[in-house]
Amino acid sequence: MAGDDKDTGKSLRPSRRNLLLGGGAAAVTLGAVGLAAKTLFSTTSVHVESFVTRGSGKSRNILVLTGSGRKGGNSDLLAEAFVQGAREAGHSVDVFACGQRPMVSCMHCGGCWSTGMPCVMEDSFSSLWPLLERAELLVLCSPLYWYSMSGHIKCAIDRFFPYSSKERPRDMAVREAMLLMVGETPLLRSFAGAAESYRQILGYKGWKDRGRLFVTGVDEFGAMRDHPALEKAREMGRLA
Numbered sequence: 001m002a003g004d005d006k007d008t009g010k011s012l013r014p015s016r017r018n019l020l021l022g023g024g025a026a027a028v029t030l031g032a033v034g035l036a037a038k039t040l041f042s043t044t045s046v047h048v049e050s051f052v053t054r055g056s057g058k059s060r061n062i063l064v065l066t067g068s069g070r071k072g073g074n075s076d077l078l079a080e081a082f083v084q085g086a087r088e089a090g091h092s093v094d095v096f097a098c099g100q101r102p103m104v105s106c107m108h109c110g111g112c113w114s115t116g117m118p119c120v121m122e123d124s125f126s127s128l129w130p131l132l133e134r135a136e137l138l139v140l141c142s143p144l145y146w147y148s149m150s151g152h153i154k155c156a157i158d159r160f161f162p163y164s165s166k167e168r169p170r171d172m173a174v175r176e177a178m179l180l181m182v183g184e185t186p187l188l189r190s191f192a193g194a195a196e197s198y199r200q201i202l203g204y205k206g207w208k209d210r211g212r213l214f215v216t217g218v219d220e221f222g223a224m225r226d227h228p229a230l231e232k233a234r235e236m237g238r239l240a
């Protein structure tokens with residue numbers, strides 16, 4: 001039997017050389033197992049999935065909605081990089097921080113346009129709707145919250161409701177959109193719900209999908225700093 005002391009005639013006492021070789025092999029094996037485990041189970045494994053299409057090259061009005069409650073957090077850094085790229089390319093960009101200026105969801109009260117304004121409620125939506133009426137490209141930049149876009153950004157989207165009314169006297173200028181997201185998850189499929197919701201919204205509104213960016217494995221405040229995904233976001237801005 002291979003390895004049997006009687007067959008090989010070798011001593012059972014491990015030599016120093018064998019110990020070193022054995023230790024080395026064990027370390028390599030453990031390292032490989034560790035790496036596999038890290039890839040499979042780690043919450044810090046990072047994937048960046050992105051897709052973007054080139055715009056017309058003309059300067060345009062862009063509105064970025066950010067969706068984090070954490071000012072200067074990971075999705076804010078992603079948004080900042082996008083804005084930097086977009087401004088470099090000569091676009092005019094407004095940023096509306098839904099997490100810092102929270103609004104309630106639509107109350108479905110039926111008061112849309114009754115005052116000449118899209119909504120009768122008096123909250124931060126009063127500052128958002130004029131931006132929606134001039135931005136041609138809408139960028140949604142959200143952390144992943146419970147497999148969806150954050151509630152902060154979702155409430156803002158809910159308030160687009162007046163612009164779906166048949167009797168609307170005016171419309172949003174938005175014709176195209178992009179989605180940028182970041183989450184703690186190591187799995188890209190955790191973004192599937194948000195991506196599908198984005199796809200359906202675009203289908204309903206007839207907006208063109210201009211790009212998507214999903215970044216996994218990012219959780220701690222500042223974890224996005226110097227992250228390679230920032231360059232992707234910047235590029236999306238430049239191509240907007």
Ligand SMILES: Cc1cc2nc3c(=O)[nH]c(=O)nc-3n(C[C@H](O)[C@H](O)[C@H](O)COP(=O)(O)O)c2cc1C
Nearest residue numbers: 068073074075143144145146147183184185218219
């Ligand atoms: C309320 C809440 C829900 C979250 N849900 C998820 C989730 O479903 N999946 C995930 O991967 N990360 C989840 N996270 C983690 C954030 O996506 C992650 O920390 C992200 O980097 C935060 O980005 P920010 O700094 O822009 O807020 C959640 C965080 C919070 C506060």
